[in-house]
Amino acid sequence: MENSKFGFIGCGNMGGSLARAVVKAVGDDNVTLADKDAVKAQCLAKELKCEATDSKNIAKDCKFIFLGIKPQVMKAALSEISDVLNARTDRFVIISMAAGVKMAEIAEMLGKDYPIIRIMPNTPVSAGKGMILYTSNKSVNMDELESFCDSLQFAGRLDKIQENSINAATAVSGCGPAFVYLFAEAMADAGVECGLPREKALEYATQTLLGSAELIFKTGKHPAVLKDEVCSPGGSTIEGVHSLEENGFRGTVMSAVKASFDKTNLL
Helix, strand or coil: CCCCCEEEECCCHHHHHHHHHHHHHHCHHHEEEECCCHHHHHHHHHHHCCEECCHHHHHHHCCEEEECCCHHHHHHHHHCCHHHHHCCCCCCEEEECCCCCCHHHHHHHHCCCCCEEEEEECHHHHHCCEEEEEEECCCCCHHHHHHHHHHCCCCEEEEECCHHHHHHHHHHHHCHHHHHHHHHHHHHHHHHHCCCCHHHHHHHHHHHHHHHHHHHHHHCCCHHHHHHHHCCCCCHHHHHHHHHHHCCHHHHHHHHHHHHHHHHHHC
């Protein structure tokens, strides 16, 4: 195996989505894949025109090692590559996307304080519109952080936060897509109730959500200001807003995020 710069151990939904984004940024010759299910890694490698190998080869040769490993099997998976990592004399960076597993815990499992970046991406990375939270330990230098960020430029928006804030951020961006999908479905259902064909109602609801979110970023205006701009005096929109508030819309959304945050803290 040639010395690929980026290696992925674990090619599930999230690992595979990030690998696709990284290939766009750095080229297929700089990405190598591995998975406990070798066929899964080989299929993705064929799609991306890169190489499939095993976790030990990635641990031996890659500069950036993405761990697409579930939290409950992290210790066992790291035990398989810890000796290989310990034998290296060059620099490398471990990148973990395991929910609830702190960088210090990963270092303890590996038996050494390696450069570690912890990330929490959300599912829209598969469409190149994800939110990727990341934090790093003191062993990661600025050049490595820059290369890491550049490699994920086609996955979505990145933001660095403190590790002690990552659970709160995950409750918003990690769990949030499910809440948005529920809202989109509800809007489409209401459109059908009002007489729209199902496919049209879903198209209108989806584009409305997409455009509204983009407008928040583009204008920098507070959502409340943008809401007020839609609500004409005595109009249909303010009537709908009244109904949402009457039924506890904002309070319900806040409770959902808080419930997700509380559950994440228990993991």
